[in-house]
Amino acid sequence: MTLTQLPADAAERQLRPAAATDARDEVPTLGYPNYWYPAAPSNAVGKQPLAIKLLGENIVLFRSNGRVYALEDRCAHRGTPLSIGKVRFPGTITCAYHGWTFDATGQCVAALTEGPHSALPGKACIGSYPVEERANIVWVFIGDIEPPPVETDIPEDLFTDEDLVFPVVSTWRANWRLAIENVADPSHAPYMHRTALRFLFVKYRAYSRIQATDNERGDGFFINPGPVELERAGTEFPGVGRYPERIWWRRMSFPLKRTMNNGSQSELRLPGCLRTNNVYWFFLQWSVPVDAATSRQFIWVLRPQAAHGLKAVWWQAYWHLFYRFLMDQFIDQDRVVVEAQETNGAFALPEKLSVNDTGVIRWRRLAARARGSRVRPDGVE
Ligand code: FES
Numbered sequence: 001m002t003l004t005q006l007p008a009d010a011a012e013r014q015l016r017p018a019a020a021t022d023a024r025d026e027v028p029t030l031g032y033p034n035y036w037y038p039a040a041p042s043n044a045v046g047k048q049p050l051a052i053k054l055l056g057e058n059i060v061l062f063r064s065n066g067r068v069y070a071l072e073d074r075c076a077h078r079g080t081p082l083s084i085g086k087v088r089f090p091g092t093i094t095c096a097y098h099g100w101t102f103d104a105t106g107q108c109v110a111a112l113t114e115g116p117h118s119a120l121p122g123k124a125c126i127g128s129y130p131v132e133e134r135a136n137i138v139w140v141f142i143g144d145i146e147p148p149p150v151e152t153d154i155p156e157d158l159f160t161d162e163d164l165v166f167p168v169v170s171t172w173r174a175n176w177r178l179a180i181e182n183v184a185d186p187s188h189a190p191y192m193h194r195t196a197l198r199f200l201f202v203k204y205r206a207y208s209r210i211q212a213t214d215n216e217r218g219d220g221f222f223i224n225p226g227p228v229e230l231e232r233a234g235t236e237f238p239g240v241g242r243y244p245e246r247i248w249w250r251r252m253s254f255p256l257k258r259t260m261n262n263g264s265q266s267e268l269r270l271p272g273c274l275r276t277n278n279v280y281w282f283f284l285q286w287s288v289p290v291d292a293a294t295s296r297q298f299i300w301v302l303r304p305q306a307a308h309g310l311k312a313v314w315w316q317a318y319w320h321l322f323y324r325f326l327m328d329q330f331i332d333q334d335r336v337v338v339e340a341q342e343t344n345g346a347f348a349l350p351e352k353l354s355v356n357d358t359g360v361i362r363w364r365r366l367a368a369r370a371r372g373s374r375v376r377p378d379g380v381e
């Protein structure tokens with residue numbers, strides 16, 4: 001029986017009580033303000049304006065004379081989205097409706113339908129956002145403090161001359177908090193990702209005790225599988241039966257075994273970026289809040305020490321002809337579950353955490369360390 005089929009009072013009882021102690025509520029629905037966020041791949045932003053949504057805010061990105069600009073996507077006149085307008089004069093965008101034109105700071109600098117002597121310029125404005133381009137990504141700062149240098153928030157791994165970087169962007173119909181808690185939780189991997197094609201021939205870990213420790217920067221924590229029990233087919237689970245099934249090819253012990261079980265090390269940082277070192281590959285996943293029910297995953301797959309020469313040619317081909325598809329299928333396994341949680345209203349329902357949820361618990365506690373947070377780490381405002 002679904003919640004909607006229950007009588008009204010029973011349905012209410014199913015919802016979790018609004019307890020002041022529920023740490024889920026510490027993490028804002030629309031994300032942490034006062035950080036730089038990946039907004040779009042650089043090559044997606046041209047002279048043609050691009051509408052995006054970040055942390056619930058409608059933003060228009062456009063490029064003029066090589067520079068990228070970010071403005072509120074709402075004309076000050078009568079609310080037409082500027083993203084359906086046009087870059088007509090250098091460094092400005094012109095609304096599609098009556099031709100009001102806004103500069104990089106959001107000031108109206110011309111009202112084309114009022115003529116060149118209109119008194120309007122200087123008397124109307126819209127919001128503007130700090131914007132930078134680094135590592136082939138357009139970064140936008142959302143917040144109300146003086147932004148730190150953009151490099152402060154970009155994972156250092158992206159400033160690489162030695163590694164090949166393959167970006168993947170995936171939009172999920174789920175709030176960013178569900179998406180980020182998915183990556184804060186490595187314990188789902190040996191069960192849910194057991195069927196991922198990229199692990200097909202890997203003797204995977206069967207179960208483990210997740211461990212986490214604070215990072216030195218004070219804005220996150222390291223998380224890893226901890227003591228690992230390698231897959232042994234047919235382990236008896238008392239009173240239930242045997243798991244996992246005996247699959248002959250998994251008994252082959254490929255070198256990848258090392259990477260998937262003992263060698264991996266992950267770090268989760270505010271405002272929502274996971275770095276994972278899997279020895280042969282390095283992954284970054286940044287869960288970016290779009291609106292209450294949508295998030296965008298910026299994922300970078302790095303092949304270390306492969307940016308030059310024949311190695312680069314080989315790994316480019318390997319990625320485009322083969323590994324990209326394996327990654328897509330792997331990422332999709334997460335997407336399907338997280339979107340199903342969203343549909344189920346998981347954040348509004350009771351939950352029961354266990355020992356392997358240490359990453360999820362730590363992630364929620366990081367709220368107190370978020371930039372500009374008024375809540376001290378002891379939970380007192
Ligand atoms: S609504 Fe934009 S110019 Fe009128």
Ligand SMILES: [Fe+2]
Pocket residue numbers: 182188189193334
């Ligand atoms: Fe996953």
